Amino acid sequence: MKFLIPSLIGVLLFLVPISVNDTVTIGLGVMADGLQAAIGPMVPGFMTAVLWISALGGVIVRLLPNSVYQKSIAIMAIFDVGTFWIILRFIGAIFAVMTLWSIGPEVVWSDLTGVVVLYDLVSVLMVWFLFASLFMPLLLEFGLMDFIGAMVRKVMNPLFQLPGRSSVDAMASWMGSGTVGVLLTTQQYEQGYYTKKEASIIATNFSIASIAFSLVIARFLSI
Known part of the structure; x- marks a missing residue:
C-alpha cells in the first residue's frame, strides 16, 4: 500500500489528462x-x-565566508554560486524592477520583452514549479519510476538509448507540461539516475511539447 496509494495519486496528478x-x-x-x-x-x-x-544573498554568502549561513545546506545550495551567476541575478533583478515600474529604456520593459517575461512567463512557471515540487515525491520516492522503468527498459533503451524510468518523464511532459518534465529530469540527474547525455536527450526531445501545446498549434493552423 505504501507503493500503490502514493504512486496512484502521483499518476492521477501528473500523467492522466483532463479536459x-x-x-x-x-x-x-x-x-x-x-x-x-x-x-x-x-x-x-x-x-x-x-x-x-537571490542576488543579495549570493553577495552576503561571499562576503561572510565564516558566517552562520554557511552552516545551512539549504542556504548554501541556493546562494553559493559563482560570480558570473551573481552578476546575472543582479541583472535580472534590475530588469524586473524596470519592468515592474516601467522605468528606463522601453526595450527592457515593453509588452514584447519584460512584460512577457515578468507578467506572463514567470507567473506560469512559479505556480507550476510550486505544485510540481510539492507533489513530485509521489512519482519519485515511492518506487513508481523503478517499477515502470523495469517494465519499459527494453523499449526505451533500444529506441532512444535511455533508461526505462525516463518514460515517466516523457509521459509527464506530454500529458501535462514541459516544465514538469524538465523538473523531473533535473532531479533525476542530480540524484545520479541520468548521465548528462541522457538528461540532455530527455529535456530537449521529450520536454519540448505537450498535448495542450500541440492542440494550440493545431487550432492556430486550423488543422
Whole structure:
C-alpha cells in the first residue's frame, strides 16, 4: 500500500489528462491555474523581491565566508554560486524592477520583452514549479519510476538509448507540461539516475511539447 496509494495519486496528478474548459491539462495544471488566477496580480512584485533576495544573498554568502549561513545546506545550495551567476541575478533583478515600474529604456520593459517575461512567463512557471515540487515525491520516492522503468527498459533503451524510468518523464511532459518534465529530469540527474547525455536527450526531445501545446498549434493552423 505504501507503493500503490502514493504512486496512484502521483499518476492521477501528473500523467492522466483532463479536459477543462476545452483545454487538455492534468490535475496539477488545474491546481496551478487556480492558484495563478487567485494570486496572479501579486506574482510580479513577489518574484521581483525573490530575485533581489537571490542576488543579495549570493553577495552576503561571499562576503561572510565564516558566517552562520554557511552552516545551512539549504542556504548554501541556493546562494553559493559563482560570480558570473551573481552578476546575472543582479541583472535580472534590475530588469524586473524596470519592468515592474516601467522605468528606463522601453526595450527592457515593453509588452514584447519584460512584460512577457515578468507578467506572463514567470507567473506560469512559479505556480507550476510550486505544485510540481510539492507533489513530485509521489512519482519519485515511492518506487513508481523503478517499477515502470523495469517494465519499459527494453523499449526505451533500444529506441532512444535511455533508461526505462525516463518514460515517466516523457509521459509527464506530454500529458501535462514541459516544465514538469524538465523538473523531473533535473532531479533525476542530480540524484545520479541520468548521465548528462541522457538528461540532455530527455529535456530537449521529450520536454519540448505537450498535448495542450500541440492542440494550440493545431487550432492556430486550423488543422
